[in-house]
Amino acid sequence: MIFNQRNGLTAHAAAIALSLGLGLGGAAAQDKTFTMKITLPTLNDPSYFFAKNYAAALEKDSGGRIKTEIYPASQLGSIPRQIEGTQFGAIQCAVIPPEFFVGVDERFEVMAAPGLVDSMMHGEQLAADPAVLKVMLSLGANKGLHGVAMFMNAPSSVIAKNALRHLADFKGKKIRVLASAFQTKPIEQLGATPVAMTLGDVVPALQQGAVDGAVGGIVVWTPMHFQDAAKFVTETGQPAVYAIAEVNKNWYDSLPPDLQKIVDSDAAKEQAALTPIAIDIVDKARKGWVASGGELISLPADEQAQMMKIFLAASAEVSKSKPAVNEAYTIVNSAAQKLR
Helix, strand or coil, X not given: CHHHHHHHHHHHHHXXXXXXXXXXXXXXXXXXXXXXXXXXXXXXXXXXXXXXXHHHHHHHHCCCCEEEEEECCCCCCCHHXXXXXXXXXXXXXXXXXXXXXXXXXXXXXXXXXXXXXXXXXXXHHHHHCHHHHHHHHHCCHHHCEEEEEEEXXXXXXXXXXXXXXXXXXXXXXEEEECCCHHHHHHHHHCCCEEEECCHHHHHHHHHHCCCCEEEEEHHHHCCCCHHHCCCXXXXXXXXXXXXXXXXXXXXXXXXXXXXXXXXXXXXXHHHHHHHHHHHHHHXXXXXXXXXXXXXXXXXXXXXXXXXXXXXXXXXXXXXXXXXHHHHHHHHHHHHHHHHC
16 A cells, blocks of 8 residues: 555656656747848848848847847858858858859749839839749748748849940940849840859959949949949849848758747748838939939830840740749749739
């Protein structure tokens, strides 16, 4: 009888200890903090404000369980290094134009196809389209990435030492582009020679005459003082420059379900809230360019329309050479046409 009582007491004590252990374990899981390093190549542009607002929302909504650190202006290395760091977990989040992820999945470059959008508002609507988001945010899932948001950062323009006021002015010119057929083919269709080059090489290339102009954004030209190298900016609006927020998948999978939900929902919330901020940043950059002595140029309306047709046809041609890219491009282009 005494033996049984002792067994009962022992079992009861063990149950209490197990219960306490489980409770303490659950509390420990709730108390654990997770660090998210957010990397991006730019500063004081829409991507930076998205990262800043996203970081603040995560800390607030997680009750401090997610601690964020922001590293703008490529502080954590070149764009390829930032992408690799995010894939393999040294970095938890990267906010970078999707076409730079083409080495992960070639379909990432479809958002850089010229001719898709004709305004900032149109571009932001395209980024919010459910079918487009479903495609773009799912890319890279088998390569260590979890997409959480995408938005239009700015329209592109062409900076040049000599004014490009008409489509005919592009003929024979050497124009800096990214190393993507979606950019090289349309430039060739204008009679110009595309030259693939990193952003850091553009100023000396313009100064030394290695290129006559460069495709980029006013949100880069103005704050980085490109007017020291060239004063003319032709606002083609093509291609739209997007940014995509990618989270390391292993880090995301390690989060408790409630924090996973916060990571996704806060990204979607900040993507939606960014549109007026992005439009304001672009507007201020345009005014700043003129105030610093630069000139903004618009093509004549009929030539702008002609250019859009040329670019759209070239983009469609490029996409058809790769079945997977063509499938993604068809979804994105269909959404863009529907939203016009």
